[in-house]
Amino acid sequence: MKKQSEAQGYSFFQKHSQLLIPVTILALLLLFNLLRDSSYFNIAIRFNNDNNPVLAGNLISTIVDASELVILSIGMTLVTAACGGQDISVGALGTIAATMFAKVLYLFDEIGVAQILVALLATCGVTVLFSLFNGTLVAVFKIQPMIATLILFTCGRSIAYWIGQIANLFIPENPITPIIGTVIPGFPVPTPVLIVAVVGILFALVFKFTNLRLYTQTVGINQGAARLNGINCVAIKLISFAILGVCCAIAGVINVCRIGGKVTYNSLMVDFEMKAILAVAIGGNSLGGGKFRIIGSVLGAYAYCLLFNTLIAMKVPSTHITAYQAVVIFLLVIFSSDQVKETIAKFWKTWIVGKFRSKTTGTDISSGKEA
Amino acid sequence: MTKTISGGNRGKTQREPIANSQLLFFIAVAIFVLLYVAAIIAFGDKGFLKPQTLLTMFNENAALIIVACALTIVMITGGIDISVGAVIALVSIACAKYLQNGGEIWVSILMALGIGLAFGVFQGFLISYLKIQPFIITLAGMFLARGLVTVVSKEGISLTSEAAPAFIRLKDFRISIDALGSTDIKGLTKKVVFTPGTLEVTVIVALIILLAVALMLKKTRLGRHFYAVGGNQQSALMLGCNVQRVRFHAYIISGLLAGIAGYVNLMHKGAGNPTMAAGMEMDAIASSIIGGTMLSGGVGNVFGTLFGVLNLSTIKNIVQVSGISNGGKEWWQNITTGGMLCIFIVMQSIILFVRGKSGRKKAGNKPAKN
Numbered sequence: 001m002k003k004q005s006e007a008q009g010y011s012f013f014q015k016h017s018q019l020l021i022p023v024t025i026l027a028l029l030l031l032f033n034l035l036r037d038s039s040y041f042n043i044a045i046r047f048n049n050d051n052n053p054v055l056a057g058n059l060i061s062t063i064v065d066a067s068e069l070v071i072l073s074i075g076m077t078l079v080t081a082a083c084g085g086q087d088i089s090v091g092a093l094g095t096i097a098a099t100m101f102a103k104v105l106y107l108f109d110e111i112g113v114a115q116i117l118v119a120l121l122a123t124c125g126v127t128v129l130f131s132l133f134n135g136t137l138v139a140v141f142k143i144q145p146m147i148a149t150l151i152l153f154t155c156g157r158s159i160a161y162w163i164g165q166i167a168n169l170f171i172p173e174n175p176i177t178p179i180i181g182t183v184i185p186g187f188p189v190p191t192p193v194l195i196v197a198v199v200g201i202l203f204a205l206v207f208k209f210t211n212l213r214l215y216t217q218t219v220g221i222n223q224g225a226a227r228l229n230g231i232n233c234v235a236i237k238l239i240s241f242a243i244l245g246v247c248c249a250i251a252g253v254i255n256v257c258r259i260g261g262k263v264t265y266n267s268l269m270v271d272f273e274m275k276a277i278l279a280v281a282i283g284g285n286s287l288g289g290g291k292f293r294i295i296g297s298v299l300g301a302y303a304y305c306l307l308f309n310t311l312i313a314m315k316v317p318s319t320h321i322t323a324y325q326a327v328v329i330f331l332l333v334i335f336s337s338d339q340v341k342e343t344i345a346k347f348w349k350t351w352i353v354g355k356f357r358s359k360t361t362g363t364d365i366s367s368g369k370e371a
Numbered sequence: 372m373t374k375t376i377s378g379g380n381r382g383k384t385q386r387e388p389i390a391n392s393q394l395l396f397f398i399a400v401a402i403f404v405l406l407y408v409a410a411i412i413a414f415g416d417k418g419f420l421k422p423q424t425l426l427t428m429f430n431e432n433a434a435l436i437i438v439a440c441a442l443t444i445v446m447i448t449g450g451i452d453i454s455v456g457a458v459i460a461l462v463s464i465a466c467a468k469y470l471q472n473g474g475e476i477w478v479s480i481l482m483a484l485g486i487g488l489a490f491g492v493f494q495g496f497l498i499s500y501l502k503i504q505p506f507i508i509t510l511a512g513m514f515l516a517r518g519l520v521t522v523v524s525k526e527g528i529s530l531t532s533e534a535a536p537a538f539i540r541l542k543d544f545r546i547s548i549d550a551l552g553s554t555d556i557k558g559l560t561k562k563v564v565f566t567p568g569t570l571e572v573t574v575i576v577a578l579i580i581l582l583a584v585a586l587m588l589k590k591t592r593l594g595r596h597f598y599a600v601g602g603n604q605q606s607a608l609m610l611g612c613n614v615q616r617v618r619f620h621a622y623i624i625s626g627l628l629a630g631i632a633g634y635v636n637l638m639h640k641g642a643g644n645p646t647m648a649a650g651m652e653m654d655a656i657a658s659s660i661i662g663g664t665m666l667s668g669g670v671g672n673v674f675g676t677l678f679g680v681l682n683l684s685t686i687k688n689i690v691q692v693s694g695i696s697n698g699g700k701e702w703w704q705n706i707t708t709g710g711m712l713c714i715f716i717v718m719q720s721i722i723l724f725v726r727g728k729s730g731r732k733k734a735g736n737k738p739a740k741n
Contacts, residue, residue: 141720155709158702323518329511337501
């Protein structure tokens with residue numbers, strides 16, 4: 001009985017213990033910025049070149065910069081959970097998406113909302129096809145995800161080049177795409193943030209009203225048991241890859257719209273696959289598949305971008321930033337590993353709590369542990 | 372399928388089918404032979420008939436062979452190390468800077484080994500003793516090494532014979548093999564010129580390391596433990612193998628080999644560059660897989676890895692020679708490599724699936740032997 005009541009007492013923490021890591025990092029980074037320079041938190045409304053009001057400030061730019069990563073990390077979480085491995089081709093797939101988007105827009109003489117939607121649909125179609133190719137290798141041919149997606153990782157940017165057929169990718173002049181990249185006239189919240197919010201709400205609704213979450217977790221935890229219970233494992237894996245494909249399309253389109261000018265295929269969405277995997281891991285999800293929490297990955301993505309922007313604000317040379325990031329990641333994973341946590345807990349119990357108790361109440365260490 | 376292996380004490384009377392790892396190795400070799408013969412038939416006039424083409428392939432890929440051996444070891448234990456490419460870049464540029472400022476060769480070699488070992492020990496400790504996912508640790512290691520590269524030098528350092536005469540002499544030393552030479556008819560006078568086949572010192576280093584790793588995996592206790600830990604960690608633990616220490620050693624060896632590969636890379640290129648060896652970890656992983664190593668652990672063979680490297684290199688050569696990548700169409704090279712990779716991977720999967728199925732039918736639900 002006692003154990004049960006204890007379990008109920010701790011249930012809130014147990015339920016949300018996974019989110020402890022990303023929330024702690026976010027809190028620590030925010031606190032660090034507060035102590036370093038409180039003007040980091042200033043938010044103002046400025047006017048951009050087209051005289052539209054825009055929210056400006058370090059925090060806002062962090063949130064906007066994180067947009068693509070947040071969307072990718074949602075899809076990556078699903079693939080990781082269902083397949084027990086990661087897709088390392090999302091950066092290449094995002095580049096393909098951006099190229100396809102530009103290529104379709106070139107077909108139209110006049111570009112309006114309808115044409116943008118057509119281009120977006122075509123882009124989604126192409127990326128979902130590529131993603132399903134990955135998914136088929138993983139689900140049907142039973143190849144480890146990292147190896148299966150190594151193929152697209154190797155040749156994805158070259159395929160983008162092949163689709164585009166020009167050395168530098170850029171979107172034709174039109175009134176809509178700058179809006180996707182910056183703000184809707186008269187509404188100061190940046191559009192990428194709105195898109196992330198819409199995507200987030202859509203995913204929340206999907207998880208609320210379908211069994212996708214349950215099925216994905218079941219397939220990830222024990223595929224054999226899932227199959228015996230009548231879950232179509234191949235279909236679930238393919239669905240997770242298709243969703244990742246859609247996420248790649250959206251992220252690629254946002255990225256190319258935000259850049260606005262000419263870009264080369266090799267400089268678009270570089271290292272996004274690694275960043276997305278990192279976001280999933282920072283969010284406390286196991287990279288071996290099984291249980292997952294989307295919100296953890298989203299917070300992980302924001303934590304990663306906050307770290308990046310903090311380092312930029314500290315005027316660290318941009319080429320050195322990766323080294324600083326690596327140190328932070330090392331510290332993070334060391335302190336979140338079970339071994340270190342156990343050691344700290346033991347140290348806390350025997351040396352600090354134990355000594356304090358034995359001085360005040362006279363009980364010895366072992367009974368102090370039991371209580 | 373007619374080739375068989377002896378099954379040790381078990382199955383003395385019964386002829387056992389060939390093991391999967393060896394089958395994958397033979398497939399890699401067969402594909403290499405097929406590719407090369409096809410290249411000779413199609414583009415024999417463009418140099419594939421000359422033995423020097425094969426030797427150049429070794430010269431170009433010495434560092435990749437070493438680092439692919441490292442990844443084979445790590446993948447046999449069921450882990451992965453994606454920091455090797457960045458470590459190679461770091462070692463190359465650090466040694467290049469040191470040599471440019473008038474350093475000794477032996478100190479620079481020690482420096483290369485030291486950097487590699489430091490990364491190996493650090494990452495290995497975190498992965499094996501703190502049980503953190505290898506992908507995350509080595510990803511952070513990759514970021515760290517890439518960041519440190521730019522701390523050492525933002526621009527490429529090209530070693531000149533004035534600054535480091537001894538190193539340049541070592542770098543330009545060639546082993547000429549007359550038996551693998553070829554004769555050309557050059558110029559208007561139709562003079563017959565004989566050029567002996569040349570090998571760099573780096574290839575000798577790479578082949579020695581390959582043999583050493585192969586011997587270690589086959590003959591030493593540590594080598595057998597790598598397979599045991601990768602095959603089934605729980606069983607290995609119960610048989611009294613110190614799983615954590617074995618994994619630790621795998622990452623130390625991987626780091627050390629990455630350091631050596633970095634020096635070999637510097638010896639081949641003669642220059643250090645911040646963007647050097649970008650994506651080499653993925654090339655190494657691809658080579659290991661084509662050679663029959665499985666990412667899930669327990670299966671692998673370094674000679675297969677060698678043929679994996681040669682396969683990738685042959686594909687690149689064929690694409691270059693065939694001319695479809697000429698005229699600003701460099702993308703064809705990557706697309707062809709990706710396509711070939713796809714064929715290899717799917718074929719491996721299908722073969723293993725078919726064998727698994729037939730094996731189960733014969734042996735009554737017993738999974739196929741790895």
